[in-house]
Amino acid sequence: MQILSKTNFNFIKWRWHAIALSAVIIIAGVGTIVMQPGGLKLGIEFSGGTELLLRFEQPVSEDAVRGALASIQGEKSVQRYGAAADNMVLVRLPQLLQVETGQTLDDGAESVLQLLRQANIGAFTPDRTDIVGPAIGADLRSKGIWATITALAGIMIYIALRFRFTFAVGAIVATLHDVVICLIFLNWFGYELSLNIIAALLAMTGYSVNDTIVVFDRVRENTRTMRKDNLEPLVNTSVNQTLSRTVITAGTTFLAVAGLYLYGGEALEGFAFTLLVGIISGTYSTVFIAAAIALVLTKPTAPTQSGAARARAKGKS
Amino acid sequence: MYKNLRWKVIAIVAVAALAIRRVYPPQDRLKLGLDLQGGIQLVMRVNTEEALTYETETTAAQLQESLSTAGVTTSSVRPSNLTTFVVEGVAPDKDAQFRQLAQDQVGLTFDRESGVGGSYTFRMKPNVDVDRRREAVAQAIQTIDRRVNELGVSEPIVAPYGNDGNQIVVYLPGVSDIPRAKEMIGKTALLELKMVEQGPAPDQATLLAATGGAVPPDMEIIPGLSSSAVGQPATPSFYLVRRLAAVTGNDLRTARATVDTFNQPAVSFTLNSQAASRFGEITGTSIGRQLAIILDGRVESAPVIEGRISNEGQITGTFTQAEVTDLSMVLRSGALPASLTPQYENSVGPSLGQDSIDAGVQASIAGLILVALFMVFYYKLAGFNAVITITLNLMVLLGFMAYLGAVMTLPGIAGFILTIGMGVDSNVLIFERIREELANGKGPRQAVAAGFDRVFVTILDTHIASLIAAAFLFQFGTGPIRGFATTLFFGLISNVFTAVFASRTLFELSLSRKPGAAKLSI
Numbered sequence: 001m002q003i004l005s006k007t008n009f010n011f012i013k014w015r016w017h018a019i020a021l022s023a024v025i026i027i028a029g030v031g032t033i034v035m036q037p038g039g040l041k042l043g044i045e046f047s048g049g050t051e052l053l054l055r056f057e058q059p060v061s062e063d064a065v066r067g068a069l070a071s072i073q074g075e076k077s078v079q080r081y082g083a084a085a086d087n088m089v090l091v092r093l094p095q096l097l098q099v100e101t102g103q104t105l106d107d108g109a110e111s112v113l114q115l116l117r118q119a120n121i122g123a124f125t126p127d128r129t130d131i132v133g134p135a136i137g138a139d140l141r142s143k144g145i146w147a148t149i150t151a152l153a154g155i156m157i158y159i160a161l162r163f164r165f166t167f168a169v170g171a172i173v174a175t176l177h178d179v180v181i182c183l184i185f186l187n188w189f190g191y192e193l194s195l196n197i198i199a200a201l202l203a204m205t206g207y208s209v210n211d212t213i214v215v216f217d218r219v220r221e222n223t224r225t226m227r228k229d230n231l232e233p234l235v236n237t238s239v240n241q242t243l244s245r246t247v248i249t250a251g252t253t254f255l256a257v258a259g260l261y262l263y264g265g266e267a268l269e270g271f272a273f274t275l276l277v278g279i280i281s282g283t284y285s286t287v288f289i290a291a292a293i294a295l296v297l298t299k300p301t302a303p304t305q306s307g308a309a310r311a312r313a314k315g316k317s
Numbered sequence: 318m319y320k321n322l323r324w325k326v327i328a329i330v331a332v333a334a335l336a337i338r339r340v341y342p343p344q345d346r347l348k349l350g351l352d353l354q355g356g357i358q359l360v361m362r363v364n365t366e367e368a369l370t371y372e373t374e375t376t377a378a379q380l381q382e383s384l385s386t387a388g389v390t391t392s393s394v395r396p397s398n399l400t401t402f403v404v405e406g407v408a409p410d411k412d413a414q415f416r417q418l419a420q421d422q423v424g425l426t427f428d429r430e431s432g433v434g435g436s437y438t439f440r441m442k443p444n445v446d447v448d449r450r451r452e453a454v455a456q457a458i459q460t461i462d463r464r465v466n467e468l469g470v471s472e473p474i475v476a477p478y479g480n481d482g483n484q485i486v487v488y489l490p491g492v493s494d495i496p497r498a499k500e501m502i503g504k505t506a507l508l509e510l511k512m513v514e515q516g517p518a519p520d521q522a523t524l525l526a527a528t529g530g531a532v533p534p535d536m537e538i539i540p541g542l543s544s545s546a547v548g549q550p551a552t553p554s555f556y557l558v559r560r561l562a563a564v565t566g567n568d569l570r571t572a573r574a575t576v577d578t579f580n581q582p583a584v585s586f587t588l589n590s591q592a593a594s595r596f597g598e599i600t601g602t603s604i605g606r607q608l609a610i611i612l613d614g615r616v617e618s619a620p621v622i623e624g625r626i627s628n629e630g631q632i633t634g635t636f637t638q639a640e641v642t643d644l645s646m647v648l649r650s651g652a653l654p655a656s657l658t659p660q661y662e663n664s665v666g667p668s669l670g671q672d673s674i675d676a677g678v679q680a681s682i683a684g685l686i687l688v689a690l691f692m693v694f695y696y697k698l699a700g701f702n703a704v705i706t707i708t709l710n711l712m713v714l715l716g717f718m719a720y721l722g723a724v725m726t727l728p729g730i731a732g733f734i735l736t737i738g739m740g741v742d743s744n745v746l747i748f749e750r751i752r753e754e755l756a757n758g759k760g761p762r763q764a765v766a767a768g769f770d771r772v773f774v775t776i777l778d779t780h781i782a783s784l785i786a787a788a789f790l791f792q793f794g795t796g797p798i799r800g801f802a803t804t805l806f807f808g809l810i811s812n813v814f815t816a817v818f819a820s821r822t823l824f825e826l827s828l829s830r831k832p833g834a835a836k837l838s839i
Contacts, residue, residue: 055666
């Protein structure tokens with residue numbers, strides 16, 4: 001059985017449409033994030049505060065929990081967590097009740113537990129407690145940002161070394177495109193940016209770059225057998241030649257991650273969601289964005305090979 | 318036909334066997350992170366400035382003592398902030414002697430600056446400042462380490478955290494009594510035995526009536542509780558005690574939970590020999606007076622000395638049985654050099670961790686089965702090849718994790734899924750290329766050889782790019798990101814081995830059994 005064998009779609013013809021579509025999504029999405037109060041929603045480890053996951057023995061309504069906590073000052077959120085049968089409730093106090101001094105870090109958590117016990121709305125156990133002081137919140141934020149930037153930069157430098165410069169730019173733009181698209185969809189679907197999500201974003205980045213490299217490798221290989229003075233058909237052929245691989249890999253990875261999304265539990269849901277969006281966006285950007293940008297930037301009259309490709313071509317022949 | 322085919326097969330089987338040996342039995346060999354097995358993670362700041370204050374105060378007090386012994390009169394010696402103390406009113410005729418004495422006594426740790434009218438400012442040398450802070454953090458780590466060992470936590474981690482040099486991270490995997498663990502770690506547990514000069518009194522004014530309303534320079538006021546009779550509610554009270562402690566927690570040889578003469582829970586302690594002789598002397602000359610037993614700046618009890626005590630004592634008060642057990646534990650571990658400010662706490666109950674494992678493992682297996690079905694359906698016999706190499710990849714990855722003692726976390730499980738994805742990708746790349754070569758009219762052998770050769774470069778490129786990302790993630794990431802990066806890193810390495818080397822060997826094995834085969838099941 002074989003799907004997509006010997007295809008000859010003219011992807012390059014559609015490059016301006018693709019770039020326009022991406023631009024619309026990005027402008028709309030970034031617009032939403034900028035307009036909404038507080039910007040991108042951050043998870044507890046970045047924003048700081050107290051988060052308690054409570055497992056009740058009997059079903060309990062969110063309103064009952066909210067009512068019991070009415071005396072706690074400031075913004076707070078109470079929401080159901082996981083399947084309804086688990087009777088789990090997530091309570092979040094966005095800021096610490098006390099300044100970060102002495103032994104008062106867990107004051108917020110302690111008062112939540114105390115108030116709920118007094119309210120007599122059923123027995124419960126705290127299943128998970130996260131208390132993030134401002135110093136650690138800032139520390140985790142900067143570490144998350146640094147991890148992302150350095151990992152991206154590392155990949156970019158490698159691509160720039162291995163392929164011609166304009167292609168590296170294409171790969172960089174495609175990858176940044178995917179990161180932004182993922183952030184936009186996370187925001188639209190109400191997921192918070194947490195450490196786990198950052199890990200997923202970077203996994204997605206690796207995946208997207210992977211896809212792009214496969215196509216670029218093919219372009220490099222084809223420069224040995226095809227006319228080099230007209231890049232457009234060269235790139236288009238390469239995209240078509242690798243298309244069945246792109247689709248099958250994306251499809252199978254999508255299947256595996258969909259399993260994670262559906263059955264992986266609440267804790268992995270956001271992670272899997274990021275990967276699902278990333279796989280779709282990564283495949284799309286490989287086919288439409290990466291090569292298109294590389295083409296737009298490459299002057300048609302300057303068909304120079306990269307040093308690496310030249311060296312390898314020499315070694316093989 | 319194919320060179321060294323036998324050795325290649327043996328190498329693959331050996332790697333698989335080694336991996337299984339490392340991982341089996343998995344519940345003992347694979348370390349689980351906090352999110353999977355429950356427990357607590359704390360980040361705390363050591364208030365190192367307290368260690369500096371202590372150093373400055375002690376140095377000032379010792380210098381004052383030496384000066385008065387040597388007959389060098391001064392109007393005052395007092396600490397002015399964390400790292401400086403000021404000596405004022407040194408008599409002009411004693412100036413040379415003062416300088417000499419100060420040089421001998423504190424010259425190594427403090428810089429001296431001269432002021433007007435026989436006043437001097439002593440400033441802690443910058444390297445001493447740094448050293449004392451570092452020592453305080455190191456000592457706090459040692460003390461907490463001893464305490465968590467007393468708690469019986471398996472594989473705890475107590476380590477420096479962050480770049481500021483004054484933070485500590487404590488991981489206690491598998492701990493279920495989280496409030497108790499926090500209490501045990503955070504308690505300063507500074508035990509001091511000081512002679513009572515006045516008290517107890519219900520307020521400070523009454524206490525100071527006998528000394529003319531002021532605290533004498535060598536004394537201090539410590540709050541406490543006094544219960545006149547058993548069963549009566551305790552009332553707040555104050556004691557005037559000598560500043561210099563007769564015995565401190567450092568002098569203890571051991572401490573254990575016991576009961577007092579009223580059968581109430583208490584902690585008994587034994588002093589080391591040096592402290593015992595000193596203590597014997599003090600108590601021998603102070604029969605009938607009160608001795609305050611002070612824990613973390615609060616008087617727990619102030620028994621009357623009824624006879625000479627040398628090496629044993631008892632801390633009594635209003636304790637529960639659990640409290641004396643924990644108190645004796647922290648006393649055995651020693652006091653913290655400075656108090657701790659909690660900055661981060663993450664605790665996970667054991668049931669939540671188990672839920673996450675179940676869900677994560679189920680999802681991984683479901684994903685693997687779906688992918689396997691597709692591969693076999695789409696690539697026929699070659700699809701089995703892919704399933705075998707991907708499974709081998711996961712086994713080798715688990716082996717790596719067990720061998721390195723890497724911690725499995727929730728994102729780590731996701732890293733496994735991604736490893737499956739990478740394995741599939743490599744196989745698909747190769748198979749598609751083989752199909753292409755077959756379509757171009759090559760025979761099975763040539764097509765397989767060309768497929769693997771051509772795709773190898775692509776696989777190297779994609780894997781190196783991802784390895785770079787994983788390395789940076791590990792370097793700059795924290796907890797969950799690191800777990801993910803570790804899994805990804807070793808998954809990528811083992812994937813090159815399984816998807817390229819093992820897969821090719823499998824192809825060659827099947828081709829060598831059918832030398833004349835004109836078709837490849839792909």
